[in-house]
Amino acid sequence: MNILGKNHGSLYLVGTPIGNLGDMVPRAIKVLQSVDCIAAEDTRRAAQLLSHFSISTPTLAYHDHNESQASKKLVEKIKQGQSIALISDAGMPLISDPGYSLVRLSRQEGIDVIAVPGPSAGILALSASGLPTDRFSFVGFPPAKSLARKKWYESLATKQETLILYESPHRILESLKDANLVLGGDREVSIVRELTKKFETWYIGRLSDMVNRLESEDHAQKGEFVVLVRGAPDRVTDDAEISRLMLLAVPDLGVKKAAVLVSEMLGVKKNRCYQIGLDGQGD
Numbered sequence: 001m002n003i004l005g006k007n008h009g010s011l012y013l014v015g016t017p018i019g020n021l022g023d024m025v026p027r028a029i030k031v032l033q034s035v036d037c038i039a040a041e042d043t044r045r046a047a048q049l050l051s052h053f054s055i056s057t058p059t060l061a062y063h064d065h066n067e068s069q070a071s072k073k074l075v076e077k078i079k080q081g082q083s084i085a086l087i088s089d090a091g092m093p094l095i096s097d098p099g100y101s102l103v104r105l106s107r108q109e110g111i112d113v114i115a116v117p118g119p120s121a122g123i124l125a126l127s128a129s130g131l132p133t134d135r136f137s138f139v140g141f142p143p144a145k146s147l148a149r150k151k152w153y154e155s156l157a158t159k160q161e162t163l164i165l166y167e168s169p170h171r172i173l174e175s176l177k178d179a180n181l182v183l184g185g186d187r188e189v190s191i192v193r194e195l196t197k198k199f200e201t202w203y204i205g206r207l208s209d210m211v212n213r214l215e216s217e218d219h220a221q222k223g224e225f226v227v228l229v230r231g232a233p234d235r236v237t238d239d240a241e242i243s244r245l246m247l248l249a250v251p252d253l254g255v256k257k258a259a260v261l262v263s264e265m266l267g268v269k270k271n272r273c274y275q276i277g278l279d280g281q282g283d
Contacts, residue, residue: 015118
């Protein structure tokens with residue numbers, strides 16, 4: 001069925017519940033009932049969701065292992081007039097789930113891509129975390145291996161925005177131990193297990209304390225996790241230190257380039273370094 005009445009169909013990105021079926025929005029149900037086909041990350045899990053809402057639309061598999069080829073086939077179907085919905089196992093498609101190549105190709109072919117809002121675990125967790133929400137970065141899943149994971153945490157260590165990451169139950173403890181080692185035990189975290197589900201549980205406090213708590217509670221290492229980490233503090237608040245480094249760098253680099261260098265060295269804002277450098281020129 002061509003919902004929009006055009007010669008070609010449309011691609012719908014449909015958000016689905018991350019645990020509580022009551023979070024399914026009416027528009028999502030209507031779209032899934034109306035499209036010609038539903039592309040699902042796991043057709044068996046999708047069948048349970050669709051059956052609950054009496055949706056009989058046929059499904060086909062769309063996952064990491066067939067994403068490239070499946071994207072081409074789906075785009076051809078849409079160009080022939082079919083409308084297709086993409087769903088993931090839970091939440092909004094493409095967020096740590098397959099779908100990017102399909103959306104990219106659809107846009108390149110001039111196909112309408114329509115997002116139907118639904119829950120997103122990272123945003124839900126952020127809103128209830130008690131951590132700053134004015135700036136944040138979603139960084140997805142950490143690497144599976146410890147060495148790569150430590151390097152990954154090192155790359156995030158100086159970021160000053162709240163970090164949102166996902167972690168699996170069988171890696172949560174080791175991942176938090178690596179974070180504790182790299183980021184420091186005093187870093188504030190909010191961790192939620194089984195968000196929106198019956199046994200939703202929050203762990204809030206210092207990173208070192210959360211490692212100890214999860215390690216001591218067997219049941220705590222079960223379910224899906226969203227981990228929120230408070231951003232790094234502004235390491236330098238003393239203008240004198242910035243001024244000292246700017247005075248050393250400005251003669252060789254000039255104020256603008258020196259500000260960039262000192263900003264990166266100290267983890268402070270470039271504009272702050274630039275203004276202090278300008279003020280120093282007037283002395």
